[in-house]
Amino acid sequence: MLPLEIIGGCFTYITSTDRVPTVTDAASSGSEGVFLAIFHVTTSSSRQFFVAHPDLQQTITIDASTPIPTVLHYLSVHSQVADLTEQLSRVSQGPPTAVARTGLSDVFRMTLIDSTQVAVKCLRQHDPKHVKRTARELSIWSKLKHRNVLELQGLAVFQGCLAMVSPWMAYGSVNSVLKKWPNTKRLPLCLQLAHAIEFLHAEEVIHGDIKGDNLVMDKDGTLKLTDFGLAIMDEAVLRFSHTDPGGGTNRWMAPELYGEDPQRSREADVYAMGMILGCSRNTGNKEIITGEVPFREIKAGHAVGWAVARERRIPEVPELAADGASGQDTMVHSLLKWCWRYDPNQRPSARMVVSLLESLIQG
Secondary structure, eight states: OOOOGGGGGGGOOOBBBSOOOEEEEEOGGGGGEEEEEEEEETTTTEEEEEEEEETTOOOOOETTTTTTHHHHHHHHSSSSSOOOOOHHHHSOSSSSOEEEEEEEEEEEEETTTSEEEEEEESSSSOOOHHHHHHHHHHHHHOHHHHTBBOOOOOOEETTTTTEEEEEOOOOOBBBHHHHHHHTTTHHHHHHHHHHHHHHHHHEEEEOSSSGGGGGEEEETTTTEEETTTTOETTTTTTSSOOSSSSOOOOGOOOOOGGGGOOOOOHHHHHHHHHHOOSSSSSSSSSTTTTTTTTTTOOOSHHHHHHHTTSSSOOOHHHHHHHTTOHHHOOOOOOOHHHHHHHHHHOOOOOHHHHHHHHHHHHH
């Protein structure tokens, strides 16, 4: 058992105890010393519970070996995210069935005790490394409060995995909405996405995987950005062992992300936003304006990297090349090409994209 003195003045005594709380579990990170202490407290009524103290200021490090209970305690207290494990387990819902699947995750539609419907996302494989990945996403997501960012409602241990709980979006992805209602005005949706990315960048967060599948729609028509599994945040209290700085999804990745030392960046986010905003209009419903995924003519996703990084190709926008293209179409095309500049330093900021889209909408 570790001595209480290791946390010094960071501990605040709990008044309803018969004895001084003792540290029953702690983890260390090399020379940084203790980064998390869990206290075993006995109250006057003999009830026992655990408290992870919220005022610890040391850098927190989570790696693949960090136990799920330790991660759960830290995130629920430090990041002020509700632990919904008990609520999910107490509601009789039958065997859970995934309603959506991504590359690494399953999403389940569940109901809380108060009848609120939620989406529960957990990584499919039971790998210790995935605990770190989920904790990392939870830590960043918990700090983001914006109308165009999907709310993190809580966390839970679900089917033995650390899981993320968010409001259930009945309308599903923006791609599904546009397929069902193809006459939906697109530019206001583009502006909402730009607002979301502008907010993230102002908060020192880089998303790293912006694409149509990571945009969902609320019943009131509000677009919300989700999936922060590849996001990075500057000056974060919570630290993680090494994670590949590159990544993303091929068709939306900027040219520099295919290099030897890929680094996710604001400029790469803007490039990906441009891929969502337009490729070819009125031919389908895969992206907001475009109707198609980027580089639809290239069948193999991995081949996109060569086309983008070596051949410096950008998506085709054939309708805008035809005679009679409107002034608004021409301006949108110019904005897209600006976002797709090969040199990241020549791309606009998210703030600039917001301003241009506002001007286009206002006429």
